[in-house]
Amino acid sequence: MMLLELLKKRSSVRNFSKKVISKEIIDYILEAGRLSPSGGNEQPWKFGVINDKNLIKRISEIAYNQDWIAEAYLLIVLCADVVGDERGGRDIQKARFPELEAEIEKMERELYSKLNQEEHQSKIAGTHMVLAALEHGIGSTWISYFKVDELSKLLGLPRNFIPAEIIAFGYPEDKKEARIKKSINEIVFYNKELND
Ligand SMILES: Cc1cc2nc3c(=O)[nH]c(=O)nc-3n(C[C@H](O)[C@H](O)[C@H](O)COP(=O)(O)O)c2cc1C
Numbered sequence: 001m002m003l004l005e006l007l008k009k010r011s012s013v014r015n016f017s018k019k020v021i022s023k024e025i026i027d028y029i030l031e032a033g034r035l036s037p038s039g040g041n042e043q044p045w046k047f048g049v050i051n052d053k054n055l056i057k058r059i060s061e062i063a064y065n066q067d068w069i070a071e072a073y074l075l076i077v078l079c080a081d082v083v084g085d086e087r088g089g090r091d092i093q094k095a096r097f098p099e100l101e102a103e104i105e106k107m108e109r110e111l112y113s114k115l116n117q118e119e120h121q122s123k124i125a126g127t128h129m130v131l132a133a134l135e136h137g138i139g140s141t142w143i144s145y146f147k148v149d150e151l152s153k154l155l156g157l158p159r160n161f162i163p164a165e166i167i168a169f170g171y172p173e174d175k176k177e178a179r180i181k182k183s184i185n186e187i188v189f190y191n192k193e194l195n196d
Helices: 003-009 023-034 053-062 067-071 082-096 098-106 109-119 122-135 148-155
Strands: 045-050 074-081 139-143 161-170
Touching: 003 122, 023 045, 023 074, 023 122, 045 053, 045 122, 045 161, 053 067, 053 148, 067 161, 074 082, 074 122, 082 098, 082 109, 122 139, 122 161, 148 161
Parallel strands: none
Antiparallel strands: 045 074, 074 161, 139 161
């Protein structure tokens, strides 16, 4: 199947069946994440595979009681290595926003790490995983809305790894239409044509 055909089939799935996702497919999904690009090839991430029912239930509570999460077969927690971020990321942000260099430099480390990881590179790995799952008919939904520190504690993560995102996976219970997206005209500009 061509990539665009696959993408047109994707929409966030929050209604999962009980069907088992095989070990082979889980490995396939993880491999897709492993192969993703990162700045300087630092690969500043760890992928937490959560398939324990009780743990998934606890995580649904930590995600502000989003009940649908408890029905997922599998969660993958994308953890950002904030040491890698601190080394390369802060310098990159200073270079990108030279007028903010001084502010970025003096930003306290923990604050910087926590604010920075929402935009973290692990989203690319997650996108690979979502597509790899979709190839096998497995649906998913991204989750950003959760208590980061509580999840770190629950999973016993070392301080330098922050859970940046969770992705819930499972076979869809029912067929869902894709959400309407903005048209190409609304979101693309060529050269200097962007007017407000
Ligand atoms: C980074 C990110 C974080 C998200 N966090 C949540 C979340 O916490 N809870 C949720 O129900 N959906 C979450 N979503 C799913 C979005 O609501 C969904 O992608 C959006 O409504 C578009 O629908 P579609 O994925 O079906 O195209 C998130 C999506 C992204 C990309």
